[in-house]
Amino acid sequence: DGGITQSPKYLFRKEGQNVTLSCEQNLNHDAMYWYRQDPGQGLRLIYYSQIVNDFQKGDIAEGYSVSREKKESFPLTVTSAQKNPTAFYLCASSISRGDEKLFFGSGTQLSVL
Amino acid sequence: GEDVEQSLFLSVREGDSSVINCTYTDSSSTYLYWYKQEPGAGLQLLTYIFSNMDMKQDQRLTVLLNKKDKHLSLRIADTQTGDSAIYFCAENGTGTASKLTFGTGTRLQVTL
Numbered sequence: 001d002g003g004i005t006q007s008p009k010y011l012f013r014k015e016g017q018n019v020t021l022s023c024e025q026n027l028n029h030d031a032m033y034w035y036r037q038d039p040g041q042g043l044r045l046i047y048y049s050q051i052v053n054d055f056q057k058g059d060i061a062e063g064y065s066v067s068r069e070k071k072e073s074f075p076l077t078v079t080s081a082q083k084n085p086t087a088f089y090l091c092a093s094s095i096s097r098g099d100e101k102l103f104f105g106s107g108t109q110l111s112v113l
Numbered sequence: 114g115e116d117v118e119q120s121l122f123l124s125v126r127e128g129d130s131s132v133i134n135c136t137y138t139d140s141s142s143t144y145l146y147w148y149k150q151e152p153g154a155g156l157q158l159l160t161y162i163f164s165n166m167d168m169k170q171d172q173r174l175t176v177l178l179n180k181k182d183k184h185l186s187l188r189i190a191d192t193q194t195g196d197s198a199i200y201f202c203a204e205n206g207t208g209t210a211s212k213l214t215f216g217t218g219t220r221l222q223v224t225l
Contacts, residue, residue, distance in 0.1 A: 106154050
């Protein structure tokens with residue numbers, strides 16, 4: 001079955017530590033996205049990538065980094081510079097640039113120890 | 114910037130109709146979307162409407178768009194317990210590639 005796989009489901013970060021969230025898709029989609037969801041708030045865009053080896057900052061990119069070395073994979077690193085990382089992180093993809101019908105993964109809940 | 118607003122909570126009885134409302138500020142939106150999120154899961158696209166339409170129906174779902182008032186609604190007929198979830202509206206604002214602005218989400222609770 002085609003879809004988007006995020007791992008792990010739950011992740012804990014110690015202060016000063018970088019952690020990486022995995023996102024893999026087998027939908028052959030060109031575009032991939034990372035969103036952050038906080039309780040009672042809408043989704044906020046962290047980074048997006050419209051093609052391999054290219055990515056753009058979203059609205060809240062500070063304290064995060066990404067890479068897009070393969071079409072299928074778009075990992076997100078939450079760095080120690082992100083002072084409030086506790087949130088639910090959602091990865092999504094769409095067929096191509098400009099197509100906003102997003103397919104989402106099941107999310108990673110990141111908490112700080 | 115763009116702003117999308119929704120009420121946070123709606124409770125309906127099973128079998129009744131649910132109406133979830135959304136207002137947005139960006140008049141340049143070309144598409145408006147409804148997504149559903151079940152507990153602990155990602156979002157799932159339910160339906161969408163092009164901005165030159167005022168209504169779209171898809172089985173139990175009816176989307177109404179009032180472009181003049183920048184108001185979007187989602188009606189779910191014969192609401193079932195499986196419809197309990199958070200519903201997000203989203204708009205594409207400037208039309209920049211896939212820069213959706215999401216509302217805060219409306220939690221729909223269906224009671225027996």
